[in-house]
Amino acid sequence: MQLPAPLEAKFKELAGRYPVKRSALIPMMLYAQDQFGSLGDEILEEIAKRLDLNMIQVEETLAYYSMLRRKPAGRYHVQVCTNISCMLRGGNELYQHVQKRLGIGHKEVAPSGTFSLEEVECIGACTGAPAMQVNYDFYENLDADKVDAIFEQLQAGKKPKPSPVTAGALHERLPAEVPVISKRFGIPNSNKIDVYRNNDGYRALEKALKEMTPDQIIDEVKKSNLRGRGGAGFPAGMKWSFVPKDTSKPKYILANADESEPGTCKDRPLMEMDPHQLIEGVVIAGRAVGAHQGYIYIRGEYRYVIDIMDAAIAEAYAKGYLGKNIVGSGFDFDLATHTGAGAYECGEESALMESLEGKRGYPRIRPPFPAVVGLYGCPTVINNAETLSTVPAVIRMGGEAYANLGTPKNGGTRLYSISGHVNRPGIYELPLGFPLRRLIEEVAGGVRGGKKLKAVIPGGSSCPLLTADEIDIAMDYDSVAKAGSMLGSGGTVVMDEDTCMVDVARRIMHFYAHESCGWCIPCREGTAWLRKMLDRFHGGGGRAEDIPLIDELAKNMLGRTFCPLGDAAALPTISIVKKWRNEFEDHLAGKCAYKPAEMIAGAR
């Protein structure tokens, strides 16, 4: 099959990117889809041929990822987020407006072929909610008028200006903030290598490569008490130390930038405004464990971020920070991005590796752990993009100095993306242990409209919710755990007194049911069952016995699923039933005290 030249070039480049051909499958499909609008038999057969795959292998991989499609979408594929952060700020109403305006529903294409519509899960624009994407362009802080203006321009054949950077990432520094990894945010052209170098960039790399042994690097990271920023909070230095030293196999560094946890949008500005910081962190990690190849797995929806990252990687190669003999140290390291194609589960580390290998994003059985058997069966360090972005600062400042920014065992600072019913949704860098109450009231400017606080999700929608009475806690891994929740991904979602908690439970479950990979029974069946039940309950069809059943089914998933997604679905549900049981009872009595949101199904 004759491909258009740019796609052919992309295919050639992708084919050379991985030691195993199949890894190029998902990127090839996504880029081909961008070219042709959908994936037809001919192009899929061509890809299968190029990658030595059977069609069934191609088909089953395609079927897993929600961005990939066999049927054409419109020229402008409108994707409206109705997940929790957007929902709280009018995402449902916006979606209804768009439906009316375009005259089409979920996954429908307008007869003219100009527009198609999809209700999507969290797109990582939580601090700019409500938000939508048109093809790959982000439009944030929307309302009906803004949407109308965007559609008018599109219909007129003009491209409306997308939101320039992640909304809420740029703001005047607050006194409480401690900018370490976000310190270059706002500097013009901060994504360019020269600007980066002029602002401490690549100094840590020079130091690590020229002045430190791999063990010293690991020690420094251990001293920093840097813990995983993806959610689990595992100490990064310890993770690195698990990688076997004497192995003949190649080793890999993976940056997990598949940011998809609802309420979380911190990796996006981090890569968008400071891509070199991540590159530097990855190379240092490579040096520490003896790896010579890294991949940055970025969720497919963040295409413009991938483009920025690719450009930064090219710059780093040009300036000798990647490739052979980096800064004259004799150390070689290669790095490339890898695009996801729409699957929350691929943020789970082993599922991410499966996905990077061109397969369905099913998690793997552990042990063996990735440090021993990871990507392509080789030792692999996989860290969240933010974790790796922090590494240069750790090396530059010294582990101890970094650790001292935070609290004991919870070193340094982290980014919080705070969204929902606050006056100043945004992305803030704060030291670990920062009080949640201050985060809401001081940093985010308090609950908007003078309303009272009802509930907080501290770190992404997988976390048990906290009531207004439970916010006097320090935001570090241990304190939040003690309070019965999790620090998670730093995606703090705030809900005011008018929020219907049954609706929140329903919307959260929709997300997990949509994202359940289907591998294990309790998650696959449990999330789907709970979704149907919560829909029915919220829609007025509840029964008294449903309330304990919702709680029990969630508990029946808890701790028994193959990967943490089951827990992620169960924990918030259990906490909502426990803490706001009265709202479920009100629903039963036919009196939801809050503006009853119309039934909107959530992405499917």
Add this chain to the structure above:
Amino acid sequence: MAEQKQIAFTIDGKQVTTSAGTLVIEAAKKQGIEVPSFCYYPGLSLQAACRMCLVEVEKVPKLQTACTLVATDGMVVKTDTEQVHKARKDMIEFLLSNHPLDCPVCDKGGECELQDMTFRYGLDKTRFVEEKLHSPEEKWSPLVYYDAPRCILCFRCVRVCDEGMDVKALGVGSRGVQSVILPNQPGELACEECGMCIDICPVGALTSGTYRYQTRPWEMTYVGNPCAHCSNGCKTTLSVRNNEILRANNRDHSGINGEFLCAKGRFGFDFTTHAERVRQPLVRRNGKLEPASWEDALEEVARRLKQVHEAHGPAAIGVIGSNHTTNEENYLLNRFARVTLGTNNLDHHRTADYAGLAAALGPRAKDSLATMADVYNAPAILLIGNDVTQQNPLVAWQIRTGVRHHGLKLYAINGRPSKIHRQAKIAVEVAKGGERQALRWLATEQGQLDAKTTEALVQLKAALEAEKDVVVLFGAEIQGSAIRDLISFGARFGGKTKFMALGDYANSRGASDLGVLPDRLPGYAPLADATERARFGKLWGGEVSATPGLTARAMMEAAAGGKLKALYVVGANPLKTFGVAQPDRLAGLELLVVHDMFLTETAQRADVVLPAASTYEKDGTLTNTAGEVQLTHRAVDAQGPRSDFDLLRILSHQLGMLGLGSAIRLRTPEAAFDEIRQNVAGYDLSQANLLGGGSEVAAASCKAPEPSYEAPSGAVFSSQDYLFTSGTLGRYCSRLTSTNEAKETPWGSSPNTQSWWYR
């Protein structure tokens, strides 16, 4: 193999010692503790997906999956606690939430693992009041149907198709609760149609096109028989109701094939009820075959045989035997030909040179013949010729499984591509028909080969010479002196080299072993040996002539030339087999008698056709290509046709009354088998194992190696049947021939078949 380290752990209060690396689920099973599971399947990759096998482990906060948990020293496992029972109950409840519960109309009812587990562990009520997922049933092929709502997504089918069969025809579509199993073409399977996916499905999601909606499993009786088709001798359990076979599968996974069956074993049983089955004797009157009574037909045969015998002598009579008839029938046929009719013109279509192997090995055969289990267990295999995937599916399965389970190394030499080469460490594809030459070079370094082949063979030779306990498999490409080359080459490998000749049909080996050969008496006793002639003569109540007989091909030529006046064909179709199908080819014959199930090309030309029972309709023993003997049973009554055993026995009585030979006194196959066990070299087998449904290896072989033995030219050749053909029999297996894949040979150049056969 190195001694396995032992570990001790506790399960349900019992101290258990087991080898290191044992999974808790397996260790539990050995203690008689059932840990339920759906996705776990011994021999396939681990999944931990169904979460049914969750157990408590002391000092571990969460429940663990016993299917992935390796027992370690000091571990304390509990499978019988409230927490574990609750977890099982909850998993069943989740599973049933979208399961249709159409058990009363589901084929799997009564044999369903989900049903059994719900019975044992499930909740007594349903709490799911939401709408279940619905989707219509899909027909993927005439043999395989998929009902997505019933599917519990244990992925056994996907794994057995990929890992077990190396076909990769199944995948998983969509995601989450919408996940479904996908066939490799939109809504349609293109595969080997082995039906392993149906067999392995714990529920009624994958159902068999031949069996669905036919019956309930408890209404049937079950008979375990060796398959009627290829030479591998897989056990297939025939499920019978009202004297009809409704299903074939290896129900209890016993037998040499374990869980394996190919399309023929699983779906190729409907020849028994085929409409064209000959059910009444036919006698040619006024040029036309007309139904006759058994009395008339047998009288006609006896009278006319006697006439030919009197007029032209025994040398004018030829007897062609079968690759499908039982050992007992072959034994009887031997006696019938040599003593009753007095002719050594006795042969069959030889599909592998078993006689050549017997002549080359001599008494070493006893410990040099590889069994099907040896093929799986071998550290290395040398395979020359034969496309085992197509022609010897169990052999191919054993090789694939050995590669997967313990790193068996396959070395192959073949004149054409073969799917099994994917498993090969080294596969040398020589010129078409070049296997003999390649072997000659390996054994003697003589002969001219092109540089590329030579280079590949040098590599293969070096690798093989470093191996030990190699199993050598070879097809009909290797015969006579080539087998001697192979054995001398095999002697260079370390340890004990074993051999297996790969033939075509269910009793190909048995026909050779029991002496359906012009120059060999049963057990490869040379006809030239007067002592052996005397021994069998005494046994059979007559004299065995020393005059060597004609091969089957020579008989056909003699018939054409008018030298042969009567031809007695039992379960064979020589007109087709020997490619001499011109109508006048048999014109010189005065009498052609055919025992068969169908009016084959040969039967259509017969003077008398005696309808014969199939192997599923009679008792006896069959010998597979490895020499493994198994009992076959009368699973259904033939309803008209009679066993070849009975026909030969009755006819001997008729002829005896006419003064030709003496009546065969062996009344039953059991009695004949007793005589075989006492008198045929290599067949002195213990009965106990056979009666229990097992197999015994018959090492029939020559008393001494015969360094100059050559198979007669053109006598040994394969029919090149593939997965969907089976000689004449295969033409009457409507289910088998109904598939798309059956329409083309795998060795054709059509891109359609190539795409799934070799990729």
